[in-house]
Amino acid sequence: MLLVGDGDFSLAVAMVRLAGGDGSRLVATSYDYAEDVRDKYKQAESNIRALEKAGASVLHGVDGRRLHRKKELRGELFDRIVFFFPHSGQQRVHVNRLLLSEFFSSAARVLAPGGEVHVALKTFAPYIHWNAPGAAAAAGLDLVVQHPLASLQLREHGYIHRTTDPNAVKFRSVDSMLYVFAKSAAAEAAAASSKKRRAATSTSTEIAAILDAAGGTLFPVALSAEARPIKRRKLLP
Numbered sequence: 001m002l003l004v005g006d007g008d009f010s011l012a013v014a015m016v017r018l019a020g021g022d023g024s025r026l027v028a029t030s031y032d033y034a035e036d037v038r039d040k041y042k043q044a045e046s047n048i049r050a051l052e053k054a055g056a057s058v059l060h061g062v063d064g065r066r067l068h069r070k071k072e073l074r075g076e077l078f079d080r081i082v083f084f085f086p087h088s089g090q091q092r093v094h095v096n097r098l099l100l101s102e103f104f105s106s107a108a109r110v111l112a113p114g115g116e117v118h119v120a121l122k123t124f125a126p127y128i129h130w131n132a133p134g135a136a137a138a139a140g141l142d143l144v145v146q147h148p149l150a151s152l153q154l155r156e157h158g159y160i161h162r163t164t165d166p167n168a169v170k171f172r173s174v175d176s177m178l179y180v181f182a183k184s185a186a187a188e189a190a191a192a193s194s195k196k197r198r199a200a201t202s203t204s205t206e207i208a209a210i211l212d213a214a215g216g217t218l219f220p221v222a223l224s225a226e227a228r229p230i231k232r233r234k235l236l237p
């Protein structure tokens, strides 16, 4: 599983906990450079340590629009690519639409056959105008299913939603949706297996969708760890 655009890595920690503690199949990434992550979020350091202890790979300076160009990902393909609450840091619809479009295009290039891209987004304006399903479709990814994201389980396991600017106004992640996309040819099969997963699991639907139905494990990925510094950006709320 490739986790894109984590904030303080609490989402990655929660996913590893929910998967039983083994993070060896997870690559958790932040867009920010390592130094910025630690400066912005005081929990980041301990979350990163916990992830490394669990065997996860942590990478910084990973641009979701250029996943296919990231040399540390070594051309690997991923069964799950997950981006919770993508946000450029600018409150401009067209900028965030472009981020989504470029993310989907890049994700489609590093998605394993039969794999899924999972994106969580708020369900109110202006986020709803970003048109994630439209952006995904343009990249050849069909919407398979969408789940209201209660994220209670994730929160119980330590996930705290982080804003791009740590001082920005907080929001309730319950007013959110998890969208699941798959490559057009695989979309139908993924939709069928998603229905089975929902029937078979006792975990919340969004976690069932993200984790492997076979055993609640994270999907296999390559392990690598090297930071690529990115320029500090001035962030708007």
Ligand SMILES: C[S@@+](CC[C@H](N)C(=O)[O-])C[C@H]1O[C@@H](n2cnc3c(N)ncnc32)[C@H](O)[C@@H]1O
Residues within 6 Å of the ligand: 004, 005, 006, 007, 008, 011, 030, 031, 032, 062, 063, 064, 065, 083, 084, 085, 086, 087, 088, 089, 099, 160, 161, 162, 163, 164
């Ligand atoms: C609203 S925050 C959500 C953080 C985290 N995913 C969460 O759920 O708490 C948006 C995140 O998108 C990241 N981001 C912005 N532009 C990005 C890009 N081009 N590639 C990857 N991540 C990006 C920001 O650094 C920030 O961590």
